[in-house]
Amino acid sequence: MVDQPDISPRPRLSRAALGATLVLALLAAGLSGWRQWRHPASAPQPATPVAVVATVLQAGDAPAVLDAVGSLRAVREVVLAPESAGRVTGLHFASGTRVAAGDLLVQLYDAPERADRAAALARVRLAQTLLARSRLLVPTGAEPKELLEQHQAELDQAQASVQQLDARIAQKQIRAPFPGVIGVRQVDLGQYLNPGDAIAALANIDRLYVDFSIPQQALAQVRVGATVRVAADAWPGRAFVATVSAIEPRVDRDTRNLRLQATLDNAGGALRPGMHVSAALQLPPERQALVLPATAVQLSAAGDSVVAIRGDRPRQAGTAERVAVTLGRRIGDDVVVTRGLRAGDVVVTEGQLRIQPGAALRVSRLVGAGGH
Secondary structure, rough: OOOOOOOHHHHHHHHHHHHHHHHHHHHHHHHHHHHHHHHHOOOOOOOOOOOEEEEEOOOEEEEEEEEEEEEEEEEEEEEEEEOOOOOEEOOOOOOOOOOOOOEOOOEEEOHHHHHHHHHHHHHHHHHHHHHHHHHHHHHHHHOOOOHHHHHHHHHHHHHHHHHHHHHHHHHEEEEEOEEEEEEEOOOOOOEEEOOOOOOOOEEEEEEEEEEEEEHHHHHHOOOOOOOEEEEOOOOOOOOOEEEEOOOOEOOOOOOEEEEEEEEOOOOOOOOOOEEEEEEEEEEEEEEEEEEHHHHHHOOOOOOOEEEEOOOOOOOEEEEEEEEEOEEEEEEEEEEEEOOOOOOOOOEEEEOOOHHOOOEEEEEEEEEEEOOO
């Protein structure tokens, strides 16, 4: 078989397509040049400085606080109970009312004791009469001295019997040992009570104890008279002030914590014994600490950082520099910076999220230390 020559028209079509492409490229170049001639490119303009709010970092004393969880306890609180058995014949209080010291609250049946006391008083009067007669007759020799001594002993015994019965009658009366608020009544009229049966709780809530514990590492910073700020869920946003009144002399061997007791003035009755509270113990201030508004700190997986303003006049304008910082404890809306910054640095507190490193900045307002 004889090969036939290739007479395909493809080379001729390729040359035509190439020519068309060159023509289109020349037209595009001409159009671009014409546009450049009609609308020449403007010169590059400098970037507008970003307006920010900043603060000047200064060293000073920072308040130190140790937070703990505590509970409240009445300075004076007792569960009223009888010392002797008896039937309730009188109830002289209402639940939840205030009582004064010495007020009679519950009366138990004491008729037998009062009858015995009346008999004892009769013996006292008889012994007094006999003793008075003997004192007249003994000096004359009409009675022996031994009879005078016997009448004196009988009088002493009768008077002691009256005192004993007075004590037994007093045990039948349950009185308030101190002023306070009495709780819910747990007995009824006619009920028979045994010694120790609960009648009601009595608490003086005008002053409360705040019991809480702190780590043993803080022992050197704690002293009697230190201030404790107390907060309770029942009063959100309200703070109560207490004073450390006692420090446990030993550390708990299980928790290695030190127990503290603070005294709180509760004249208004806002707080109640048994409540759980947050206790913030005020410690001696930290000297030469750098405190920064927490809004200035940017948190990320790479660590905490702030935007500092660098330049000849950083309080007015400069360039942005991102600085990694190490933070300490928080103080309200501020935070202590332990590493990365120094006193005098100007730090952006608002607007730093839209700032890139090296950007031009303009300080529109200074806040905090150095601000006006």
